[in-house]
Amino acid sequence: MPELPEVETVKRTLNALIAGKQIHNVTVRLPRIIQRPDDIQAFAYMLQGHKFIGVERRGKFLRFILDGLVMVSHLRMEGRYGVYSSSDPLDKHTHVIFHFTDGTELRYTDVRQFGTMHLFQPGEDLLLPPLNKLGLEPLDDSFTADRFKALVAGKSTKIKPLLLNQEYVVGIGNIYVDESLHRAGIHPEETAKSLTAGQLDKLHGAIVATLSEAVDAGGSSIKSYVNGQGESGRFQQELLIYGRKNQPCATCGTMIEKSVVGGRGTHYCPSCQPVPTAAVKPLTTGV
Template identity: 70%
Template sequence: MPELPEVETVRRTLNQLIKGKKIDHVTVHLARIIQRPDDIKQFEIMLAGHTIVEVERRGKFLRIIMDGLILISHLRMEGRYGLFTSSDPVAKHTHVIFHFNDGTELRYKDVRQFGTMHLFNPGEEFQLPPLSKLGLEPLEESFTLEQFKAVLIGKKTKIKSVLLNQAYVVGIGNIYVDEALFKAGIHPEQSVNSLTDSQFERLHNAIVSTLSESVEAGGSSIKSYVNGQGEMGMFQHQLQVYGRQAQPCENCGSMIEKTIVGGRGTHYCPKCQLYK
């Protein structure tokens, strides 16, 4: 599933591609992608005539702002957007098409069909699912060490499981949790309530730096991720533990190990990330 850096990269690309375009009409080919409203025809009718003002992001969700409507889009496993001309052939698994009045089309393709779209009036999107219960945004100035500690401190759960919970901190999926914990020198199975002040600070800094570095690299193209222009991210070439089991740690030479934490495959260095 695309994580925060990948979704942020898509957001930036979409702003370059569709900002200022006016929707002539919308075609939905797979009803279950549309979660709100329930009536697909209503979804299509509501969007007609609206102009794209800005594309923003909240956690792993795209927030497409229009003049009077907000579209919340989650890419899930393999959802992707692309801009085409109306004469271009429509690829298989293209489920939603936004037809613009300039002859171009924003097409949403999703092989796994897990993606979702929710349509709201402005302001409603933060009061209702899926955005209403999201936690701290790690690349905003408001993500301070104090806030980070306040939402986590005292929990007896394993640190990796807590970081994957979007109700505490948003956008950090499996890849970047492993990478941030390695950078901070913290074992993924260490309980939150055993973390020292120094470990909290190292982890806070590691989350911010890991995500920022990945955003600058265009995200990680693990499996099928590409941005809105079909380009791959390059951060996978900088991964230090994720996907590197049985390979030597770049810091100490120990073999990277893989285990399961909270049902997720987890990579770590047994020497650099001693269990405490």
């Protein structure tokens, strides 16, 4: 699933591609993608004639800002947006097409068919699901070390599942949680309440640095992710821990291990990230 850096990159490329374009009409080929309104004809009718002003991001969601409407979209596992000429061949996994008055089209493709779109009046999208319970934005100026510590300190939850919970901090998924915890020298099974103020300061800095570097690199193309122009990310070349089971840690040379934490495959260095007493046993099979 695309995480914050990937969604941020899609946002930036789409802003360059669709800002100012006016919708002539909309074709919905897979109704379940449209979550709000629940009538696909109403969805298409509401968008007809509107112009895209720009694209914003909230956590892992895209916010398409139009003149008088906001469309909230989640890519889920393999959703993609791309801009094409109306004469370009149509991929069989194309589910929603925004036909523009200039003869181009914004197409949404999704092999897994898990993506969603919600349409709102301006302002109400932030007050209603799916955006209304999202937590702090880690690349926003409001994400200070003090706010992060106040949010996390005292929680009995293990630190990895807590960071994956979008009601606390948004946009960080499995890849960047593993990377941030490694940089901070914190084992993913440490409970939040066991971490010192100094450790939380270090973790805060690691989250910001990891995500910022990933955004600069265009995200990580671990599986099928590409941006709005069909380009792959480059940050997977810089990953220190994720996907590197049984490879030497770049910091100390110890072999990287993989376990399951909160139901998610988790990579860590047992030397750089000391294992808590209650840690699970490493996986001995698989990758």
